[in-house]
Amino acid sequence: xxxxxxxxxxxxxxxxxxxxxxxxxxxxxxxxxxxxxxxxxxxxxxxxxxxxxxxxxxxxxxxxxxxxxxxxxxxxxxxxxxxxxxxxxxxxxxxxxxxxxxxxxxxxxxxxxxxxxxxxxxxxxxxxxxxxxxxxxxxxxxxxxxxxxxxxxxxxxxxxxxxxxxxxxxxxxxxxxxxxxxxxxxxxxxxxxxx
Amino acid sequence: xxxxxxxxxxxxxxxxxxxxxxxxxxxxxxxxxxxxxxxxxxxxxxxxxxxxxxxxxxxxxxxxxxxxxxxxxxxxxxxxxxxxxxxxxxxxxxxxxxxxxxxxxxxxxxxxxxxxxxxxxxxxxxxxxxxxxxxxxxxxxxxxxxxxxxxxxxxxxxxxxxxxxxxxxxxxxxxxxxxxxxxxxxxxxxxxxxxxxxxxxxxxxxxxxxxxxxxxxxxxxxxxxxxxxxxxxxxxxxxxxxxxxxxxxxxxxxxxxxxxxxxxxxxxxxxxxxxxxx
Numbered sequence: 001x002x003x004x005x006x007x008x009x010x011x012x013x014x015x016x017x018x019x020x021x022x023x024x025x026x027x028x029x030x031x032x033x034x035x036x037x038x039x040x041x042x043x044x045x046x047x048x049x050x051x052x053x054x055x056x057x058x059x060x061x062x063x064x065x066x067x068x069x070x071x072x073x074x075x076x077x078x079x080x081x082x083x084x085x086x087x088x089x090x091x092x093x094x095x096x097x098x099x100x101x102x103x104x105x106x107x108x109x110x111x112x113x114x115x116x117x118x119x120x121x122x123x124x125x126x127x128x129x130x131x132x133x134x135x136x137x138x139x140x141x142x143x144x145x146x147x148x149x150x151x152x153x154x155x156x157x158x159x160x161x162x163x164x165x166x167x168x169x170x171x172x173x174x175x176x177x178x179x180x181x182x183x184x185x186x187x188x189x190x191x192x193x194x195x
Numbered sequence: 196x197x198x199x200x201x202x203x204x205x206x207x208x209x210x211x212x213x214x215x216x217x218x219x220x221x222x223x224x225x226x227x228x229x230x231x232x233x234x235x236x237x238x239x240x241x242x243x244x245x246x247x248x249x250x251x252x253x254x255x256x257x258x259x260x261x262x263x264x265x266x267x268x269x270x271x272x273x274x275x276x277x278x279x280x281x282x283x284x285x286x287x288x289x290x291x292x293x294x295x296x297x298x299x300x301x302x303x304x305x306x307x308x309x310x311x312x313x314x315x316x317x318x319x320x321x322x323x324x325x326x327x328x329x330x331x332x333x334x335x336x337x338x339x340x341x342x343x344x345x346x347x348x349x350x351x352x353x354x355x356x357x358x359x360x361x362x363x364x365x366x367x368x369x370x371x372x373x374x375x376x377x378x379x380x381x382x383x384x385x386x387x388x389x390x391x392x393x394x395x396x397x398x399x400x401x402x403x404x405x406x407x408x409x410x411x412x413x414x415x416x417x418x419x420x421x422x423x424x425x426x427x428x429x430x431x432x433x434x435x436x437x438x439x440x441x442x443x444x445x446x447x448x449x450x451x452x453x454x455x456x457x458x459x460x461x462x463x464x465x466x467x468x469x470x471x472x473x
Contacts, residue, residue: 020246021239021243024235024238024239024242025235025239028233028235028238028239029233029235032233032238033229033233036228036229037225037228037229041354041380042354042424043354043355043380044380046233046238046241049238050238050241050242050245053242054242054245054246057246121220121224122223122224122227122228125220125221125224126224126225126228129221129224129225140221140225141225144218144221144222144225145222145225145226145229172217172218172221175217175221176217
């Protein structure tokens with residue numbers, strides 16, 4: 001956390017508009033992206049991130065150490081995200097979205113420096129990740145996109161660190177299994193996902 | 196995450212290397228998928244009024260912009276409005292007009308009291324259908340509920356649709372000003388339908404028919420539909436127009452505007468392109 005952010009957080013705690021806006025600008029995009037990666041539609045992800053930010057604002061008196069803000073804020077985002085993902089209506093939407101008959105998978109447009117994988121490979125991995133259970137998917141996103149440690153992910157998911165390791169291990173195993181299934185269906189290896 | 200069927204015979208070092216490769220691939224895929232721009236400005240405009248209601252001094256004087264502006268950013272603002280109102284949505288696609296954009300007090304009252312007039316007009320242009328479902332007019336505003344339907348193989352590529360260049364006029368040529376506009380995002384639900392459906396609500400300034408008039412004839416024209424995906428701004432612009440003309444009872448009472456579409460952040464009292472003829 002840099003000095004500017006510490007200053008903004010002090011302002012945010014006082015309810016200063018400019019500081020609050022700075023904090024919002026810094027954390028909102030990432031929260032939206034975490035939501036999208038975890039399986040929400042873009043609008044739902046924005047909604048979720050906005051709700052979380054409002055909630056954080058309302059509870060800011062509970063934050064004693066501003067340095068703890070990033071983890072604390074993402075914890076609120078994660079809770080809101082999981083509430084949305086686990087809602088019964090959402091489960092139905094996800095089931096629909098995972099429908100293999102669903103037409104026209106979205107095309108991705110990564111920046112040039114992210115062209116490590118072919119687009120087909122990324123889409124395949126993306127589909128596999130979306131096939132995970134919501135909690136496992138969120139854990140994967142927090143760990144491998146947001147780069148939180150397993151301890152931090154445990155804090156956000158409100159479970160023990162060991163449990164997170166198990167969740168991640170099983171999720172990776174499931175992804176691996178999905179890769180095997182795909183390879184069996186397409187023995188030519190046309191969709192191999194090795195970097 | 197390479198599908199290597201010889202995994203059972205690997206040494207622990209090989210497995211560790213494989214895991215590292217898998218994690219690398221996973222990171223790359225996730226980062227690529229998260230590469231789309233997030234419109235922080237639109238997000239802030241949606242959040243700032245809520246922070247005000249949280250009781251502290253965040254100004255609501257956010258920059259107001261037309262949700263229907265004919266530029267990409269304007270479309271994204273509209274998307275943020277959609278995000279805001281969709282926050283209230285609890286109903287699925289089967290629950291036609293409850294929750295979400297239809298949860299404002301006036302709209303709910305109109306639905307409860309069955310004051311809407313069923314219009315049931317449909318226009319299809321370039322495969323995308325607009326249905327004017329219901330409408331209501333009084334001294335407070337004119338409210339129109341419509342449904343936009345895109346074929347599954349097309350709508351499935353986009354997250355929502357924004358109507359652009361909306362004009363609403365009466366028989367005398369008076370134009371409804373500043374139409375507030377909000378939609379729920381595209382719904383894809385194999386249980387109910389495979390097509391992509393978005394339900395929208397337009398609320399415009401009231402028309403002033405002569406005293407004693409009991410009916411109002413409206414001409415609604417939608418110049419463009421912008422199918423777009425918020426994550427990477429990919430969009431497809433369909434040029435209409437979708438034109439409708441219908442009559443409905445005029446209620447000589449003032450129930451006010453049909454919130455939530457006329458929230459301050461969604462109104463644009465000046466130079467809203469949506470009020471202009473395309």
